[in-house]
Amino acid sequence: QVQLVESGGGLVQAGGSLRLSCVASGRTFSGYVMGWFRQAPGKEREFVAAISRSGGSTSYADSVKGRFTISRDNTQNTMYLQMNSLKPEDTAVYYCGADRRLSMTIQSHLYDYWGQGTQVTVSS
Helix, strand or coil: CEEEEEECCEEEECCCCEEEEEEEEECCHHHCEEEEEEECCCCCCEEEEEECCCCCCEEECCCCCCCEEEEEECCCCEEEEEECCCCHHHCEEEEEEEECCCCCCCCHHHCCEECCCEEEEEEC
Protein backbone atom coordinates (compact mmCIF):
# COMPACT_ATOMS: atom_id res chain seq x y z
CA GLN A 1 0.00 0.00 0.00
CA VAL A 2 1.19 3.50 -0.87
CA GLN A 3 -0.29 6.73 0.42
CA LEU A 4 0.13 9.82 -1.74
CA VAL A 5 -0.41 13.42 -0.69
CA GLU A 6 -0.27 16.30 -3.17
CA SER A 7 0.35 19.93 -2.29
CA GLY A 8 1.35 23.19 -3.93
CA GLY A 9 -1.78 24.05 -5.85
CA GLY A 10 -3.34 27.49 -5.80
CA LEU A 11 -4.50 30.49 -7.80
CA VAL A 12 -2.05 32.06 -10.23
CA GLN A 13 -2.27 34.48 -13.12
CA ALA A 14 -1.64 33.37 -16.67
CA GLY A 15 2.08 33.25 -17.34
CA GLY A 16 2.88 32.45 -13.74
CA SER A 17 4.43 29.38 -12.15
CA LEU A 18 3.59 26.79 -9.52
CA ARG A 19 5.42 23.75 -8.18
CA LEU A 20 3.37 20.77 -7.11
CA SER A 21 4.69 18.13 -4.73
CA CYS A 22 3.57 14.56 -4.14
CA VAL A 23 4.83 12.89 -0.98
CA ALA A 24 4.61 9.11 -0.73
CA SER A 25 4.55 6.90 2.33
CA GLY A 26 4.26 3.17 2.74
CA ARG A 27 6.12 0.89 0.39
CA THR A 28 9.41 1.76 -1.30
CA PHE A 29 8.90 4.88 -3.37
CA SER A 30 11.63 4.02 -5.85
CA GLY A 31 9.75 0.87 -6.78
CA TYR A 32 7.03 2.85 -8.55
CA VAL A 33 6.69 4.70 -11.79
CA MET A 34 5.04 7.99 -10.89
CA GLY A 35 2.73 10.20 -12.88
CA TRP A 36 0.79 13.45 -12.81
CA PHE A 37 -2.74 13.64 -14.19
CA ARG A 38 -5.33 16.39 -14.16
CA GLN A 39 -9.08 16.64 -14.36
CA ALA A 40 -11.04 19.73 -15.27
CA PRO A 41 -14.76 20.06 -14.48
CA GLY A 42 -16.85 17.99 -16.87
CA LYS A 43 -13.81 16.36 -18.43
CA GLU A 44 -12.05 13.04 -18.06
CA ARG A 45 -8.81 12.66 -16.17
CA GLU A 46 -5.92 13.29 -18.56
CA PHE A 47 -2.25 12.46 -18.54
CA VAL A 48 0.20 15.27 -17.82
CA ALA A 49 3.60 13.68 -17.19
CA ALA A 50 5.28 10.52 -15.96
CA ILE A 51 8.69 9.63 -14.61
CA SER A 52 10.50 6.32 -14.40
CA ARG A 53 11.49 4.64 -11.16
CA SER A 54 15.01 6.06 -11.23
CA GLY A 55 13.97 9.42 -12.62
CA GLY A 56 16.11 8.88 -15.68
CA SER A 57 13.20 8.86 -18.14
CA THR A 58 10.25 11.20 -18.44
CA SER A 59 7.20 11.57 -20.65
CA TYR A 60 4.93 14.57 -21.22
CA ALA A 61 1.61 15.35 -22.81
CA ASP A 62 2.01 17.56 -25.86
CA SER A 63 -0.05 20.27 -24.20
CA VAL A 64 2.52 20.79 -21.43
CA LYS A 65 5.77 19.90 -23.17
CA GLY A 66 8.31 22.69 -22.79
CA ARG A 67 6.37 24.32 -19.94
CA PHE A 68 6.17 21.61 -17.25
CA THR A 69 8.98 19.57 -15.72
CA ILE A 70 8.50 16.39 -13.72
CA SER A 71 11.15 15.22 -11.28
CA ARG A 72 11.54 13.01 -8.25
CA ASP A 73 13.75 12.66 -5.21
CA ASN A 74 13.76 9.04 -4.10
CA THR A 75 15.67 9.92 -0.92
CA GLN A 76 12.75 12.16 0.11
CA ASN A 77 9.95 9.98 -1.29
CA THR A 78 8.75 13.00 -3.22
CA MET A 79 7.79 13.78 -6.80
CA TYR A 80 7.49 17.29 -8.21
CA LEU A 81 5.81 19.05 -11.10
CA GLN A 82 7.27 22.44 -11.95
CA MET A 83 4.70 24.33 -14.00
CA ASN A 84 5.79 27.46 -15.88
CA SER A 85 4.02 29.71 -18.37
CA LEU A 86 0.68 28.60 -17.01
CA LYS A 87 -2.43 29.06 -19.12
CA PRO A 88 -6.10 29.23 -18.15
CA GLU A 89 -6.61 25.86 -19.83
CA ASP A 90 -4.24 24.32 -17.26
CA THR A 91 -6.92 24.89 -14.63
CA ALA A 92 -7.82 21.53 -13.09
CA VAL A 93 -7.41 19.29 -10.08
CA TYR A 94 -3.98 17.70 -10.33
CA TYR A 95 -3.47 14.16 -9.09
CA CYS A 96 -0.35 12.10 -8.58
CA GLY A 97 -0.40 8.38 -9.21
CA ALA A 98 1.89 5.44 -8.51
CA ASP A 99 2.26 2.47 -10.85
CA ARG A 100 3.90 -0.82 -9.82
CA ARG A 101 4.73 -1.82 -13.39
CA LEU A 102 8.15 -1.29 -14.89
CA SER A 103 7.32 0.96 -17.84
CA MET A 104 5.73 4.39 -17.90
CA THR A 105 2.18 4.68 -19.12
CA ILE A 106 -0.20 7.50 -19.94
CA GLN A 107 -3.26 5.38 -19.11
CA SER A 108 -4.72 6.41 -15.77
CA HIS A 109 -6.56 3.12 -15.17
CA LEU A 110 -3.22 1.30 -14.98
CA TYR A 111 -2.04 3.30 -11.97
CA ASP A 112 -2.44 1.52 -8.64
CA TYR A 113 -2.56 4.36 -6.13
CA TRP A 114 -3.76 7.97 -6.20
CA GLY A 115 -3.58 11.03 -4.06
CA GLN A 116 -6.54 13.21 -3.17
CA GLY A 117 -5.63 15.95 -5.66
CA THR A 118 -4.69 19.61 -5.45
CA GLN A 119 -6.54 22.42 -7.21
CA VAL A 120 -4.71 24.61 -9.72
CA THR A 121 -6.55 27.67 -11.01
CA VAL A 122 -5.05 29.93 -13.65
CA SER A 123 -6.75 33.26 -14.21
CA SER A 124 -6.59 35.14 -17.49
